[in-house]
Amino acid sequence: MQRIHHVAYRCKDAKETVDWYxxxxxxxYTNAFAEDHVPSTGAYDPYMHVFLDCGGGNVIAFFELPEQPEMGSDPNTPAWVQHLAFEVSTLEELEAAKAHIEGLGIDVLGPTYHGIFRSIYFFDPNGHRLELACNIGTPEQYAELERVARPMLEEWSETKKAPQHAQWLHVDPGSLVE
Structure with a gap:
């Protein structure tokens, strides 16, 4: 594999989605495909498939499917689980993005501390949860997370309880009071 070519999600309105992003x-907005029949299956299902350049060779795409039932959420999956996370370079960029997004009247949660990154969360007009994240970890922290990844997975697989191998991720040094 070289990289992800694109990630595709459904949207309610292709033009609104392109304009919003x-x-x-x-x-x-880089290109679009529109067909009455799905090329892979031959099924009749008119669609508009739009592509957006996220930077760094990353592409997100959306399908508008006007003849399908309205979009809905999975009632068995909390809204915070399925999301798209985009990376910004600095904490200043993260704060500027938050101010910009809130200035457009969009509710933003965060920044949230995740040990090796901080992030903000908000929803697009289709109900997809989005995250902007800024890496703040050290090489030693990333190495430690890699070292404990397999033991954490094994413990989780056996117990279905949160392993404590990387508990240090949840202590925000900015919240410590001396």
Missing amino acids: GRVLGFA
Whole structure:
């Protein structure tokens, strides 16, 4: 594998989605496909498939499916679980993005501390949860997380309880009081 070619999600309105991602996140609208029949299956199902450049060779795409039932959420999966996370370079960029997004009237949660990154969360007009994240970890922290990854997975597989191997991730040094 070389990289992810694109990730595709459903949208309610292709034009609204393209315009929103351009205005809110600065993503460039690059191209679209529109068909009455699905090329892979031959099934009749008219669609508009739009592609947005997220930067760094990353592409997100959306399908508008006007003849399908309305979009809905999975009632068995909490809204915070399925999300798209985009990376910004600095904490200043993260704060600026938060201010920009809130300035557009969009509710933003965070920044949230995750040990090796901080992030903000918000929803697009289709109900997809988005995250902007800024890495703040040290090489030693990333190495430690890699070292404990397999033991954590094994413990989780056996107990279905949160392993404590990386508990240090949850202590925000900015919240410590001396």
